Amino acid sequence: MGEPADLRDEATAPEASRDGAAERFGRWCERVVALLPLGLDRLIPPTFLGFALINTFTFGVDLLLLTIMYGGLGLPIWFAVSAAYACAFGLAFVLNRSFNFHSHAPVAGQAAVYTVVVVLNYAAFILGVGGGLVALGVDYHLSRVLAGGCEAVYMYSAMRWVVFRRR
Numbered sequence: 001m002g003e004p005a006d007l008r009d010e011a012t013a014p015e016a017s018r019d020g021a022a023e024r025f026g027r028w029c030e031r032v033v034a035l036l037p038l039g040l041d042r043l044i045p046p047t048f049l050g051f052a053l054i055n056t057f058t059f060g061v062d063l064l065l066l067t068i069m070y071g072g073l074g075l076p077i078w079f080a081v082s083a084a085y086a087c088a089f090g091l092a093f094v095l096n097r098s099f100n101f102h103s104h105a106p107v108a109g110q111a112a113v114y115t116v117v118v119v120l121n122y123a124a125f126i127l128g129v130g131g132g133l134v135a136l137g138v139d140y141h142l143s144r145v146l147a148g149g150c151e152a153v154y155m156y157s158a159m160r161w162v163v164f165r166r167r
Contacts, residue, residue, distance in 0.1 A: 022099045025050065029100075050100035051156045055092055062088035085126075089118050101164035110163055117158040125151040 029046035036044060062084045070080035093114050097103045103110065125147045133143035 022102060025099045026102060029053075045160075047100050047160060048156060051096060051159065052152075054095045054100055055152065055155070058088045058092040058095070061091060085122070089114075096159055097164065101159065103164045105164075105167075114159075114163045117155070117163060121151055121154055121158075125154065 026046065029049045033044055033046045033049055034041050065084035065087055066080050069075045069083060070077055075083075093111065097107070097110065129150055130140075130143050130147035133146060134140050138146075
């Protein structure tokens, strides 16, 4: 005879609860999107809502880490911005991979592709669009928001159709 059922369940409980949380998050996103009016439920995929929620959270983490490193610890701004950005995008990768896109593909290949996507994002939207708009005289807050909108469309598209694409 094997182990009692309660011991087998305990051994797999962390993995099962993690999968359960990811599945619950996905189902919740599906239910919310299904409530959208005017046919938007057919246009907006549940993964877009999941991406928006996860990346809003990780943007908050980015700002919190930036505040701690630069405002609290007095680290150089270039280091604080870069470190906070890297931590937030790492967290976004992990959360989107498991909770939003439910990927089970090898993580190393996805992480490598994601790194390229993030570097291109940083160069094109953070530095290019954001910096370019400031150089044209747009307020830096507004330029960051506009660049953030471009960044969100790019990152969602890259994650859905490149990084976590289903084969």
